[in-house]
Amino acid sequence: MSDAIVVTHCSKWYGRILGLSDISWRVSGGVVGLLGQNGAGKSTLMKMLAGLIAPSRGTLAVFGTSPFSDAGVRGRIGYAPEHDHTWDEMTVFDLVTRLAELAGVPRSRARDSANHALEQVGMATARARRVRTLSKGMRQRTKLATAIAHDPDLLILDEPLAGVDPVARIDIVARIRELAARGKTICVSSHVLYEIEALTAQIAVIDRGRIVAEGDIAEIRRRLGHRPHRIRIACDRPRVAAAALATAEHVARIEITGDAAIVETVDLDRCYDDIAAAVRATGVRVSALVALDSDLGAVVDSLTRGGS
Amino acid sequence: MTDGASILAIARLTAWRFVHSRTPWIALIVAALPVAFAAALRGHASFATRSFEIEELLLVVLPAIAVAASITSDLDDRAVTYLWSRPLARWTLMVGKLVVLAPFVVVLVVASWIAATAIGAGELASGATIGALAAGALGATMISAGLAIVAPRYGMVLAIVYMLCDSVVGEIPAHVQLVSITHDVAELAGVTGSSPPVAAIGLVVVSTAWLAHGLRKIGRLEA
Numbered sequence: 001m002s003d004a005i006v007v008t009h010c011s012k013w014y015g016r017i018l019g020l021s022d023i024s025w026r027v028s029g030g031v032v033g034l035l036g037q038n039g040a041g042k043s044t045l046m047k048m049l050a051g052l053i054a055p056s057r058g059t060l061a062v063f064g065t066s067p068f069s070d071a072g073v074r075g076r077i078g079y080a081p082e083h084d085h086t087w088d089e090m091t092v093f094d095l096v097t098r099l100a101e102l103a104g105v106p107r108s109r110a111r112d113s114a115n116h117a118l119e120q121v122g123m124a125t126a127r128a129r130r131v132r133t134l135s136k137g138m139r140q141r142t143k144l145a146t147a148i149a150h151d152p153d154l155l156i157l158d159e160p161l162a163g164v165d166p167v168a169r170i171d172i173v174a175r176i177r178e179l180a181a182r183g184k185t186i187c188v189s190s191h192v193l194y195e196i197e198a199l200t201a202q203i204a205v206i207d208r209g210r211i212v213a214e215g216d217i218a219e220i221r222r223r224l225g226h227r228p229h230r231i232r233i234a235c236d237r238p239r240v241a242a243a244a245l246a247t248a249e250h251v252a253r254i255e256i257t258g259d260a261a262i263v264e265t266v267d268l269d270r271c272y273d274d275i276a277a278a279v280r281a282t283g284v285r286v287s288a289l290v291a292l293d294s295d296l297g298a299v300v301d302s303l304t305r306g307g308s
Numbered sequence: 309m310t311d312g313a314s315i316l317a318i319a320r321l322t323a324w325r326f327v328h329s330r331t332p333w334i335a336l337i338v339a340a341l342p343v344a345f346a347a348a349l350r351g352h353a354s355f356a357t358r359s360f361e362i363e364e365l366l367l368v369v370l371p372a373i374a375v376a377a378s379i380t381s382d383l384d385d386r387a388v389t390y391l392w393s394r395p396l397a398r399w400t401l402m403v404g405k406l407v408v409l410a411p412f413v414v415v416l417v418v419a420s421w422i423a424a425t426a427i428g429a430g431e432l433a434s435g436a437t438i439g440a441l442a443a444g445a446l447g448a449t450m451i452s453a454g455l456a457i458v459a460p461r462y463g464m465v466l467a468i469v470y471m472l473c474d475s476v477v478g479e480i481p482a483h484v485q486l487v488s489i490t491h492d493v494a495e496l497a498g499v500t501g502s503s504p505p506v507a508a509i510g511l512v513v514v515s516t517a518w519l520a521h522g523l524r525k526i527g528r529l530e531a
């Protein structure tokens with residue numbers, strides 16, 4: 001199977017500012033996550049993959065050709081940008097239909113394609129709404145619909161989960177997984193580790209324009225070594241929950257903050273098991289359980305230190 | 309996707325967005341100004357000498373409002389990422405827009421002139437003046453499109469400033485005035501001078517050069 005994406009020693013300058021620095025990267029298929037802090041270079045790389053910008057140096061090929069100079073290959077790419085700027089005066093259906101037409105779907109089939117895409121992302125009932133009236137979650141789903149309406153082979157989704165509420169997040173993750181199950185190659189970016197984990201085990205971590213780690217997320221976690229992970233347990237009796245967990249040997253520290261207990265652990269899996277056991281034993285009511293080790297700065301710091 | 313299909317898709321999108329914007333109404337108001345001027349000077353001796361100059365001012369404003377603003381709003385707006393990520397040759401964006409907007413500008417300028425002549429002088433406008441203004445409107449549209457690509461953020465202002473300078477250059481009594489399309493239009497209409505073929509060449513060369521420059525540059529634009 002040939003690689004869908006081949007990036008070879010790519011750099012990108014914006015004037016005197018370096019956006020990407022000598023990146024080499026291959027994606028053969030499946031879902032791959034691009035993880036990095038804001039300004040790390042994720043969107044620059046994704047724009048290059050979508051053919052919006054050209055590398056200043058190096059080569060970038062999607063399905064064997066440059067998406068910037070070869071308009072044809074862009075018909076095999078579906079791109080959902082990070083920003084929400086679009087033609088807000090249109091209805092959702094108009095927007096998706098017209099973008100499907102512009103992506104090469106014949107006019108006679110564009111309406112059917114738009115309807116199908118909107119059904120796939122759960123926006124069929126909102127098809128007549130003006131884009132400007134949509135919530136953030138609906139905008140994200142609409143962007144996803146514009147990216148898939150022409151049935152592309154490669155999806156490039158830039159921060160598709162940014163700013164959406166937890167319910168919409170679960171739904172969008174499910175939709176992306178469905179697309180992956182249908183054989184699409186999907187490149188998805190995020191600055192939140194657990195968002196990417198919900199989508200794929202294959203990630204590349206980008207920092208200051210360079211890919212600092214790539215591969216299986218478990219392997220990258222292993223490279224993170226014994227750096228403690230933090231879990232925030234929001235519940236009605238955080239002191240009781242903390243007391244129940246305090247004796248576990250993997251727990252390094254517990255902090256009480258208002259209505260939550262923040263647990264630092266060196267063994268994330270065992271900690272989750274123990275939290276479940278503690279909840280059953282004490283009867284505390286948990287309203288949210290959030291892994292705080294998504295602090296990507298710490299992850300990147302750890303990776304770069306490990307590599308040096 | 310063929311280039312022809314791309315141009316048609318862009319043209320349909322442009323027409324939809326144009327109709328749903330305020331631009332047609334603003335353009336109609338601007339085009340009505342020479343008619344209002346003609347009504348005010350109806351029967352006055354100065355109408356004959358001043359009316360064509362007033363009408364030529366539409367060439368300064370209308371292409372900038374309708375064409376340059378449309379192109380710059382797309383290029384300067386991040387929504388252009390939706391266009392650039394589609395399998396379209398970039399130049400088809402410019403051509404697709406011109407397919408819709410150039411006829412609009414030409415028709416508006418010609419209609420304004422016909423109405424102004426009928427009201428101000430009580431007669432039909434001559435074929436030469438109508439043809440000259442139509443050619444001038446098309447040329448000014450092509451220039452505005454080219455300028456909008458050169459400076460996407462300031463396309464409309466640049467187009468107006470260029471056309472104002474063009475009017476000044478047209479007053480220079482030397483061959484350099486042939487690069488002024490307002491001068492060329494006046495020559496074609498028979499209002500000034502007596503060398504319409506040379507003026508026609510000047511108009512075609514200048515407007516085609518700007519359009520060609522825009523088409524070449526748009527292929528290298530990044531989003």
